[in-house]
Amino acid sequence: xxxQIYKWILxxxxxxxGVMASAQTPYSKTYxxxxxxxxxxxxxxxxKFGNATLKDNGSNxxxxxxxxxxxxxxxxxxxxxxxxxQINIELSGGTLMVETSIESGGMSNGSFSIEYxxxxxxxxxxxxxxxxxxxxxxxxxxxxxxxxxYGNISGRNLLTKGNLMLExxxxxxxxxxxxxxxxxxxxxxxxxxxxxxxxxxESKNSTVKIxxxxxxxxxxxxxDVKIGSLDQMVIExxxxxxxxxxxxxxxxxxxxxxxxxxxxxxxxxxxxxIEGEYGxxxxxxxxxxxxxxxxxxxxxxxxxxxxxxLKIEKDQHTTHVFGAVGTGKTTGALVTSSKYVNVTVTAx
Amino acid sequence: xxxxxxxxxxxxxxxxxxxxxxxxxxxxxxxFEQRLKKQRQPVLKPIIPWLTTAAAAIVLIAVLLPQVRxxxxxxxxxxxxxxxxxxxxxxxxxxxxxxxSIGQLETLLAEGYGTSTDSLMIQxxxxxxxxxxxQLQEDLKLAPDDERIVNAMIExxxxxxxxxxxxxxxxxxxxxxxxxxxxxxxx
Numbered sequence: 299x300x301x302q303i304y305k306w307i308l309x310x311x312x313x314x315x316g317v318m319a320s321a322q323t324p325y326s327k328t329y330x331x332x333x334x335x336x337x338x339x340x341x342x343x344x345x346k347f348g349n350a351t352l353k354d355n356g357s358n359x360x361x362x363x364x365x366x367x368x369x370x371x372x373x374x375x376x377x378x379x380x381x382x383x384q385i386n387i388e389l390s391g392g393t394l395m396v397e398t399s400i401e402s403g404g405m406s407n408g409s410f411s412i413e414y415x416x417x418x419x420x421x422x423x424x425x426x427x428x429x430x431x432x433x434x435x436x437x438x439x440x441x442x443x444x445x446x447x448y449g450n451i452s453g454r455n456l457l458t459k460g461n462l463m464l465e466x467x468x469x470x471x472x473x474x475x476x477x478x479x480x481x482x483x484x485x486x487x488x489x490x491x492x493x494x495x496x497x498x499x500e501s502k503n504s505t506v507k508i509x510x511x512x513x514x515x516x517x518x519x520x521x522d523v524k525i526g527s528l529d530q531m532v533i534e535x536x537x538x539x540x541x542x543x544x545x546x547x548x549x550x551x552x553x554x555x556x557x558x559x560x561x562x563x564x565x566x567x568x569x570x571x572i573e574g575e576y577g578x579x580x581x582x583x584x585x586x587x588x589x590x591x592x593x594x595x596x597x598x599x600x601x602x603x604x605x606x607x608l609k610i611e612k613d614q615h616t617t618h619v620f621g622a623v624g625t626g627k628t629t630g631a632l633v634t635s636s637k638y639v640n641v642t643v644t645a646x
Numbered sequence: 647x648x649x650x651x652x653x654x655x656x657x658x659x660x661x662x663x664x665x666x667x668x669x670x671x672x673x674x675x676x677x678f679e680q681r682l683k684k685q686r687q688p689v690l691k692p693i694i695p696w697l698t699t700a701a702a703a704i705v706l707i708a709v710l711l712p713q714v715r716x717x718x719x720x721x722x723x724x725x726x727x728x729x730x731x732x733x734x735x736x737x738x739x740x741x742x743x744x745x746x747s748i749g750q751l752e753t754l755l756a757e758g759y760g761t762s763t764d765s766l767m768i769q770x771x772x773x774x775x776x777x778x779x780x781q782l783q784e785d786l787k788l789a790p791d792d793e794r795i796v797n798a799m800i801e802x803x804x805x806x807x808x809x810x811x812x813x814x815x816x817x818x819x820x821x822x823x824x825x826x827x828x829x830x831x832x833x
Binding site: 347429431467537 | 767771778785787788789792794795797798801802805808809812813816819820823824
């Protein structure tokens, strides 16, 4: 009996393995083009259902390699799918176009993938539109314009000179360093792990996490914004929570239904101005700084440490806290105006 | 602060078409600059609170609800049902949960929590999400059953539900805060 079972296993396993192998066998086609780098000034990439990688390997040749792969057991069906997918690569007047064209109809569940590998000097301009896939850019100093939906964009150093734009929806954007960018982020996660400089962001229903931020202007709705250290920031926010680890200079906010937490404000800060309705505000103010205070709150509360010696006036609905903190010449200002907000000032 | 990055204004001006009209309103940067300059200015003042609240409730009920309420008899007839029954169930779960939350949101607005601005904001968000869904349906025709598109559709549902629930939570907190304030005032 045992021998029969072993025989059966010996027959069945190779058969099963064979079926598995044929199921995994991809049908594919590849594209390759190369051009002298001097002839290419801009890359225009339109990617769908694929992963694109842009790297600068230091050579003076721009290369485009695309591999389309179909995981389909039936050869005829696989070839039909392959025929429906076309990659058009064309250099015209300095613009290198890499476009994906997919004919509609009849493709089965997740049965194909497209990989784009592009070698391009980092000082070239890039315009990329990617949907249902990912884009990785190692480095960029030329202009960049990216439209990413239902996919991710990531990169190491995107250090353009004031000409980077990103439109991101339903995806993740992760960079090491980023500067001079104008961004629209919706239903997504944006992260800059190290340093960011001069960003203008409009975000909705997203998370924004930045390690070290120099200058940020942001219009934010339904977001979570977390910044490790910040120099200057102006924010218009609704239903958003903001947490700043260290603030050096300036923070200006208009908030509704959101919370603000400035954990540690530097002694030489310049200005904190907040107008708010509904929510909580926590300010970790320095105890060795000299600054003016003017805080007013309707239907809420203001709590300040005793050492500040600030004057507190209260009537039925309103609390007014004002005066100067420190004995030296005042260099900073803390101004808040709020309604249904609890403002808590703490020592660091 | 914004004397230095003049290029950002230039960028916005030169590339306005890159963004949809609603993304960066005209004078966006200048408004921020002005805010830096001014020391204090009163926050938004609802002139007639009950009127704005009533308007908010009416706008929300009239405009939003038909977009998200599952239709009787066709509750399981969503787009994803055509892909598989399992996805159909997921779709039904989201549409019914969204419907339930919208109901609670309506109640809060009718009770006077939130403003017409809030309901317009919600309306705008849901309209945008609806457009996304229509676009995804078009993409699904391109590659029927493609998991990447199906997942994107589910993600749009999930985000829609998260959004409504987040607003709901905020308004519930507003209700709590206002009630506490009233209790304190009465004492």
